[in-house]
Amino acid sequence: METPGPGSCSVIPRPFHAVERPAVxxxxxxxxxxxxxGECSEGECHSLSAVxxxxxxxxxxxxxxxxxxxxxxxxxxxxxxxxxSSAKSxxxxxxxxxxxxxxxxxxxxxxxxxxxxxxxxxxxxxxDGCRQFLTRVLDLVEAGGGDAECDDVAAAIGAxxxxxxxxxxxxxxxxxxxxxxIWEALLDRAGALPAADLREMGTTMWAxxxxxxxxxxxxxxxxxxxxxxxxxxxxxxxxxxxxxxRGRDARFAQxxxxxxxxxxxxxxxxxxxxxxxxxxxxxxxxxxxxxxxxSVWHDHGDHTVGIVALEQLAPEHLSTVLTPLVRGRAALSPxxxxxxxxxxxxxxxxxxxxxxxxxxxxxxxxxxxxxxxALILRSPDLAQxxxxxxxxxxxxxPAKDADLMLTTLRVWLAEGCSAAHAASVLHCHRNTVxxxxxxxxxxxGRPLDGQRFHLELSLALLAHTVVDSATDRTEAPAYxxx
Numbered sequence: 001m002e003t004p005g006p007g008s009c010s011v012i013p014r015p016f017h018a019v020e021r022p023a024v025x026x027x028x029x030x031x032x033x034x035x036x037x038g039e040c041s042e043g044e045c046h047s048l049s050a051v052x053x054x055x056x057x058x059x060x061x062x063x064x065x066x067x068x069x070x071x072x073x074x075x076x077x078x079x080x081x082x083x084x085s086s087a088k089s090x091x092x093x094x095x096x097x098x099x100x101x102x103x104x105x106x107x108x109x110x111x112x113x114x115x116x117x118x119x120x121x122x123x124x125x126x127x128d129g130c131r132q133f134l135t136r137v138l139d140l141v142e143a144g145g146g147d148a149e150c151d152d153v154a155a156a157i158g159a160x161x162x163x164x165x166x167x168x169x170x171x172x173x174x175x176x177x178x179x180x181x182i183w184e185a186l187l188d189r190a191g192a193l194p195a196a197d198l199r200e201m202g203t204t205m206w207a208x209x210x211x212x213x214x215x216x217x218x219x220x221x222x223x224x225x226x227x228x229x230x231x232x233x234x235x236x237x238x239x240x241x242x243x244x245x246r247g248r249d250a251r252f253a254q255x256x257x258x259x260x261x262x263x264x265x266x267x268x269x270x271x272x273x274x275x276x277x278x279x280x281x282x283x284x285x286x287x288x289x290x291x292x293x294x295s296v297w298h299d300h301g302d303h304t305v306g307i308v309a310l311e312q313l314a315p316e317h318l319s320t321v322l323t324p325l326v327r328g329r330a331a332l333s334p335x336x337x338x339x340x341x342x343x344x345x346x347x348x349x350x351x352x353x354x355x356x357x358x359x360x361x362x363x364x365x366x367x368x369x370x371x372x373x374a375l376i377l378r379s380p381d382l383a384q385x386x387x388x389x390x391x392x393x394x395x396x397x398p399a400k401d402a403d404l405m406l407t408t409l410r411v412w413l414a415e416g417c418s419a420a421h422a423a424s425v426l427h428c429h430r431n432t433v434x435x436x437x438x439x440x441x442x443x444x445g446r447p448l449d450g451q452r453f454h455l456e457l458s459l460a461l462l463a464h465t466v467v468d469s470a471t472d473r474t475e476a477p478a479y480x481x482x
Contacts, residue, residue, distance in 0.1 A: 086201055090142045092189040093182065094135070100181055101130040107177045115173055120164045129157050130178065133212075137182050140208040141201065148211025158219035163227065168220050172213055179209035235259070239298040243305065243346050247339035256339055260296050262309050265338040269315055270345030271306030272353040275328020275361075279304050284325045291321050300346075303353065307342055310335070319364050329353065329360040334367055351377060355466055376463045383463035390460040393443040405443075408436040410461050413454060 093100065105127060108116055118126055136153040140146045148154075154175075161171055183205055190198060238256055246252045257264045273279035280297070281287075284306075288295045294309040308318060315335050322330065331352035333345035348367050355373035356363060367374060376383045387395075394405050408426065412433065415421035419437070423430040441448050448457070 086190075086193060086197060087142065089186050089189040089191075089193065089201075090138050093185045094138055096185065097131055097134055097138075100134050100185055101127055103181050104130045104134065104174070104178050107181065108174055111177060112173075115170060117167050117170050121161070121166060129160070130174075133157060133175070133178055134182060137178065137205065137208055137212065140212075141182075141186075141205050145204050145207055145211075148208045149214045151212050151215045154212040154215040155219035158216040159223040162220045162223035168217065168224075171216055171220065175209060175213050175216065179206060236298070239296065239305075239307075240300070242307070242339060242342050243298075243300060245343040247342055253339040260307075262294055262296060262307065262339070263311065267310040267315070268336050268338070268342060268345060269308045269310060269318055270333040270336065270342060270349045271308060271322065271330055272303050272333075272346065272349035273306065273326060273328060273330035274303040274353055279326065279328035279330065280306075281325045281327060284322075287325055288321060291317075293318065293321070303350065305346060305349075319366065323362065323364045326362055326364055329356045329363045330365075331356065331370070332364065332366040372459065372462055373466045376459070376466050380467055383467045386456070386460050387463050387467070390444070390456055391464060393445075394440060395464075397443075405436060405440055406461065406464070408433060409440055409448075409457065412437060413458050413461070417448075417454065 105123075108118070108126075121129075132153055136151065140148055140151070158171065162168075183202060186201060186205065187198070190201075193201075238259060241247075241252065242256050242260075247256060253264050256262070285295050285297055288308065292311075292313055294311070296307045298305045298307075310318070315332075319332060322332075331349050333349035333352070336342065336345040351374050352365055352367040352370050354377055355370045356365065391406070394409075395402055397405065408422065411425050412419065412422040415425060419430050419433045423433045426433065437448055446453075448454075
């Protein structure tokens, strides 16, 4: 090397090979200028403090802030070469997709296989999905990342696997394994790619994996939600068909048994519950299961229906277990046999429920306890005639007097027609009770004696309460009173 003359650049401690740049005047050199280790010719020389080489790409630092524009063209050219090398690495990986897909499948089943659940996926389907995923990763890396969070390939894979029932955790793990395999393949094919470009390529690739994972999760959860909704609609329709009586069809009963997890035959109780919003506490099905009851719960019209398989359990025990779980009011059907009779059980449970007052809370009754009320409800026209025939004259009194007379009559009948006992309950004198009863007898036009008449009066009072026929007292004559 020649000794630099006056005005020449000082010798660079770590010279590198001369780089020919025929047209670099845009960065401060004249055409034809050669940059040689430590020398500048044909023009002003810039003072360089150091020049280093990283895998063939020069990294230049300016001394004293004076070198700002010297080798921009050189850097641009080297960056272009690096980009070409990166693209070449990606292209080589594209050519090896079948091999990489096999590596990914092997990793899925050997790297912590306890986290793998692809039992519902055919091997050919899994391999095809792996190929699509790996190809898409390389495409996005080649494009600089793209919009991976909205990637349609990842979304399609997520939706497809959700339908197949593959756990989301297994899918995310597969994406991470695929990212690792792609990254190792890129490194193996990177050659002398500069470290900075390797870092950039790695950052892009893992950003792609993260974005595609996000797209996978969004699509998977959407498909899962759609599946849950479809299952709920199918389950709802199935239970509606059971309540409509289709359980008498043997094939349908088998299907209902399979999908609802209840026995085709055996003893059942049907529950009907009603309340303001939620007549039953959350977790009723789980609470009953803890006591050995298999049950299905379903919202039907204005009430909730429970189908409870008794199997070997006593029906009387269900009322005890159910009562703490009821916020509103509930009623039980008599014991029925098999899915075929669930519609009948539902009808009877609803009938028993209708006998309860609207303001009842935390109450569970059985139809066995409500036969008189149920009989009245099943014949509302006869009930209204009975009320009008026996209680019409009393109901014609002013409301306050009518309520007093009806209460006295109800208590007197409940206490075995004993005026003394009725007086104790009503907190009044015995003679007061007798006077009221005499007034009622006068209004009815007959004495209050005879077992049959007492039965008729009891039914009339019950009908008045259950049917509430006296809502509009002005319509009492329409009851058929003569």
